[in-house]
Amino acid sequence: MSRKKAVKGKSSSSSPTACSPQSKGKGKTGKALSGAEAPSNGVVRPSRPSLSNSSEFYDMAFKVMLVGDSGVGKTCLLVRFKDGAFLAGSFISTVGIDFRNKVLNIDGVKVKLQIWDTAGQERFRSVTHAYYRDAHALLLLYDVTNKTSFDNIQAWLTEIHEYTQQDVVLMLLGNKADASHERVVKREEGEKLAKDFGVPFMETSAKSGLNVELAFTAVAKELKHRSIKAPNEPKFKLQDYVNKEMKTSGCCSS
Numbered sequence: 001m002s003r004k005k006a007v008k009g010k011s012s013s014s015s016p017t018a019c020s021p022q023s024k025g026k027g028k029t030g031k032a033l034s035g036a037e038a039p040s041n042g043v044v045r046p047s048r049p050s051l052s053n054s055s056e057f058y059d060m061a062f063k064v065m066l067v068g069d070s071g072v073g074k075t076c077l078l079v080r081f082k083d084g085a086f087l088a089g090s091f092i093s094t095v096g097i098d099f100r101n102k103v104l105n106i107d108g109v110k111v112k113l114q115i116w117d118t119a120g121q122e123r124f125r126s127v128t129h130a131y132y133r134d135a136h137a138l139l140l141l142y143d144v145t146n147k148t149s150f151d152n153i154q155a156w157l158t159e160i161h162e163y164t165q166q167d168v169v170l171m172l173l174g175n176k177a178d179a180s181h182e183r184v185v186k187r188e189e190g191e192k193l194a195k196d197f198g199v200p201f202m203e204t205s206a207k208s209g210l211n212v213e214l215a216f217t218a219v220a221k222e223l224k225h226r227s228i229k230a231p232n233e234p235k236f237k238l239q240d241y242v243n244k245e246m247k248t249s250g251c252c253s254s
């Protein structure tokens with residue numbers, strides 16, 4: 001299937017980057033969802049086990065978007081999560097939008113995340129807006145070594161509230177937590193901002209892998225719980241789960 005079909009006819013492409021999936025020789029994108037798999041406002045639940053890609057079954061599927069300023073590490077975070085790799089090198093911005101699939105086993109349920117990596121550059125903003133509507137969850141990133149990317153979070157939140165569904169799952173991530181010498185945004189500042197806006201928060205590092213798996217797993221758990229809540233099951237609290245599981249970067253934790 002062509003990439004155009006993968007995004008339902010809208011033009012999308014990405015340049016190879018240091019963290020590009022292409023550098024692993026796996027092609028530009030994951031496969032497009034089609035038919036019963038196509039992203040919709042509701043959860044995708046195949047009536048019988050389905051193939052998410054050529055090899056993996058899943059029970060439910062959700063669409064997750066990575067957003068935030070250019071250079072905060074969205075592509076690297078996705079590559080770390082999907083391939084377990086961090087390929088240092090020169091930074092080439094994502095062009096347009098791209099996605100990859102990953103199936104997680106959440107408490108015995110196979111949850112497929114279709115993860116969309118957006119371009120942070122302003123000139124692609126209108127392309128990105130078109131995809132917000134169908135997103136079940138958003139990971140909003142800033143870079144702890146870049147104050148502007150942190151200051152822009154409020155504007156990102158305004159944009160997100162304007163374009164996404166009301167019940168979208170949102171989490172704020174302070175990425176590049178490994179870069180202790182270049183850090184200009186304290187973890188506490190990230191925590192405060194997240195608290196002020198009522199969103200769960202954690203720091204991550206695509207480079208070291210810190211909390212990367214946890215960020216996606218937490219979102220998948222929240223989406224799964226919302227989708228199939230057993231009658232007497234207590235409400236899943238994303239931030240509580242993250243706090244329990246989270247590892248701090250070591251350098252700055254008190």
Ligand SMILES: Nc1nc2c(ncn2[C@@H]2O[C@H](COP(=O)(O)OP(=O)(O)OP(=O)(O)O)[C@@H](O)[C@H]2O)c(=O)[nH]1
Pocket residue numbers: 017018019068069070071072073074075076077087088089090091092093094095118119120121175176177178179204205206207208
């Ligand atoms: N130290 C450190 N560097 C990182 C980390 N994540 C990404 N980088 C570097 O930051 C630069 C930008 O990373 P990308 O993942 O391409 O950034 P992006 O958010 O996808 O940028 P756009 O595609 O333009 O929106 C690259 O040079 C990466 O090597 C991290 O966790 N730690």
Ligand SMILES: [Mg+2]
Pocket residue numbers: 017074075076093094117118119120
């Ligand atoms: Mg990118």
